[in-house]
Amino acid sequence: MEKDILAFIKNQFDGEDFIPLHSPIFRGNEKKYLEECIDSTYVSSIGSFVDKFEKLMDDITQTNSTTAVVNGTAALQVGLKLVGVKENDEVITQALTFVATANSISYNNAHPIFLDVDYDTMGLSPKAVSDFLDEFGELRDDGCYNKVSGRRISACLPMHTFGFPVHLDKLIKVCNIWEIPIVEDAAESLGSLYRGMPTGSFGEVGAFSFNGNKIVTAGGGGAITTKNTFLGDRAKFLTTTAKEPHKYEFIHNEIGYNYRMPNINAALACAQIEQLPPFLESKRNLANDYRNFFAEKGIKFRTEAKGTRANYWLMCIEIENKTDYKKFLKVTNDSNVMTRPVWELMSKLPMYSHCQKDGQKNATRLKSRIINVPSGVR
Numbered sequence: 001m002e003k004d005i006l007a008f009i010k011n012q013f014d015g016e017d018f019i020p021l022h023s024p025i026f027r028g029n030e031k032k033y034l035e036e037c038i039d040s041t042y043v044s045s046i047g048s049f050v051d052k053f054e055k056l057m058d059d060i061t062q063t064n065s066t067t068a069v070v071n072g073t074a075a076l077q078v079g080l081k082l083v084g085v086k087e088n089d090e091v092i093t094q095a096l097t098f099v100a101t102a103n104s105i106s107y108n109n110a111h112p113i114f115l116d117v118d119y120d121t122m123g124l125s126p127k128a129v130s131d132f133l134d135e136f137g138e139l140r141d142d143g144c145y146n147k148v149s150g151r152r153i154s155a156c157l158p159m160h161t162f163g164f165p166v167h168l169d170k171l172i173k174v175c176n177i178w179e180i181p182i183v184e185d186a187a188e189s190l191g192s193l194y195r196g197m198p199t200g201s202f203g204e205v206g207a208f209s210f211n212g213n214k215i216v217t218a219g220g221g222g223a224i225t226t227k228n229t230f231l232g233d234r235a236k237f238l239t240t241t242a243k244e245p246h247k248y249e250f251i252h253n254e255i256g257y258n259y260r261m262p263n264i265n266a267a268l269a270c271a272q273i274e275q276l277p278p279f280l281e282s283k284r285n286l287a288n289d290y291r292n293f294f295a296e297k298g299i300k301f302r303t304e305a306k307g308t309r310a311n312y313w314l315m316c317i318e319i320e321n322k323t324d325y326k327k328f329l330k331v332t333n334d335s336n337v338m339t340r341p342v343w344e345l346m347s348k349l350p351m352y353s354h355c356q357k358d359g360q361k362n363a364t365r366l367k368s369r370i371i372n373v374p375s376g377v378r
């Protein structure tokens, strides 16, 4: 069985010696734009490619204001600050995520609350949030408070795991009741749709990553997206060291960040984003081939929930039997086919083990079953 699977995967990627989980592909205007950028001498945090990148992202995410930043983690950190997260607040997020989601909360000196995910989306469960708030939430004049800790719950941070959108309608409904703004961790979901609308456009703020392992890359980069132009302007201000506009004076009235994306990274990102539609198509075709192949083997390949369109950033299978699960990981990795288990639950990490959490039933089950398989553009 493993032999068949290895042969199938290797075949998808032209029999390469080593098949990575996801590697970038540069077949468009990458070299041309990089050369143009170098020739212009504008390689740092101002330049025409930054402007172009921000406009391209406005279009893709159907938002009004994109701010290009140095990475997805910075986008999340500033995104939380934009919606009003302050020191000693609490932020609701999911137990099953990449550590940057939780770290961005800590960078704001706030405390994460780790709740369960839905089994179908692998992202934050609206029911888990609702149950938690019914038990611990208290609405006061200035927002939602945690009755037990006494702290304000100032944001909800769902993450669209591997590009599969969370149940946004339900989550928005719950968060509206409790007056909690949503910041979407859309780091993995560029090009994913929920009821026909792009992820990263539903929350007050969205945060994207353009790391080398993402569907399109800037080398390193991130984006803050919002429909609220006031927040968009503030994102640009805060990430440009909070410098007041003046022709020659240095005026800074609050602590900002040097987080703007360099023009040279934006040049690469622009060339990559131009290829997003064919990348999405290629990945969807691979997902279909995987689904058919694994169905014949009796292995569950994860597909999108109803009403959503995933970008299939990282594709995954589900193996229930513990021995088979371990064997699959070992045999594939020993044969130079990169596969990976899902992340450790945030609440199990030493620096987050003291944080408030719920039962995390689905997250725990998924943690022991999900395996990512090579998902790059063929």
Ligand SMILES: Cc1ncc(COP(=O)(O)O)c(C=O)c1O
Residues within 6 Å of the ligand: 071, 072, 073, 074, 076, 097, 098, 100, 101, 159, 185, 187, 188, 208, 209, 210, 211, 221, 222
């Ligand atoms: C869910 C999630 N959030 C945040 C990030 C952080 O993005 P970056 O690596 O660009 O800082 C990543 C990816 O790396 C991610 O997968």
